[in-house]
Amino acid sequence: MVTGTTPMIATKGLTKIYGDGTEVRALHDVSLTVNSGEFVAIMGPSGSGKSTLLNLIGTLDSPTSGVVRVNNVDVGTLSGNALADFRRQTIGFIFQLFNLIPTLTALENVMLPLIPYQRGLPFKLQERARELLEAVGLGQRLSHLPGQLSGGEQQRVAIARALVNEPRIILADEPTGNVDTKAGDEVMELLKRVREEWDQTVVVVTHSPRVAAYADRAYFLKDGSIVDESDLSSDKNLELIWKGIGLN
């Protein structure tokens, strides 16, 4: 796949320190770029700062110092409603624990992020939500509650919800962490398809190589810093790769 070279996400010198008395340095001087249309994995052991980094990119949290630029906007200059609007229009989130509302149906969960803005929309929200659930293979589960769905199905509802605002960017935090291997593969295949069909930029935080293998590029975090970066889809080592997997 050809990816654009314009950075969709760029962080510079990101540092995040929690606490006042006993300070915990969760991130230290992290600079990275994710180009438009790229699929990037952020890997590292638990406690390495991956989720903190994703939350800063997703504007769910603000850095102690450093800059986050998303879609050419310095998000540090936004606050209040402007920040909420920007987030809603630009970013779709997928979480490890799905974060669905248990008392709402699959269809309502997908509609939820845009219900307050329904009047101004150029499309019928319910129609859109139905189409998205069909696209993720849940056309027969529209009126099911989350509790009536398997883990893999719940995560697919969450993916449909993340897509409802047609975001440029999908941020996923351990999206397969709470489902079995087969359902996890389906979730990742779906994310891959979504990215190809809607030309989105996808950033996945994971400790799992199986999940990271879907990405084009990976950053490795350790103790809050980037320690390595790897281009997974490069043709540079193709001969070595083929030899490694038994093809010549």
Next chain:
Amino acid sequence: MSVRHVMLALLDHTPAYGYQLHGLMESTLGDPWAINIGQIYSTLSRLEREGLVRRRRKAEAETGDRTVYEITGEGQTELAQWLREPLSREYRLRDTIYAKLVLSNLSGSVSPEEVLQAQRRLLLSEMHELTRMRSDADPQSELLWILLLESAIMHLEADLRWLDMCEARLEDLDAIPPPRYKGRPRGRPPKAESTAKRS
């Protein structure tokens, strides 16, 4: 991989002539096992000499008579024996990456971190390629191929998890005392000791 056993299994499935076997082998096991047609014929004549396969004339309407090979009872016994035999993988405790990790910790010119990272980059790229191949495969008609890809992916996963584990324990490596050459006693060992050891 034992080409002779692959051919015995294919002939157990159906009698075939050399060129057919060549095609069957590729469509059954895929590219990684592709071999040249010459090797097929040389293996067939060896199997025939050993009494594991035999030739038979087969009349064909379009192409006239052909010589096909079929498996013998002895061949079936040999095949069954091979299939039942468990297989040990070779490298386990002779892993070169392990050696590199130990030696980098010793030499100081390249850090163990660097060794682990370089290896992780390659393995993750291999996994990316295998994942792409698995996505491209048809879940129904190419199920066997998918199972093979999964085997490779899962072994890579294990290798990558081991690299993560080593990385997490790198600091502890510093606490390991460097190896010292203890020297060997020169000359012939005292007689009493050597007989004691042997008994």
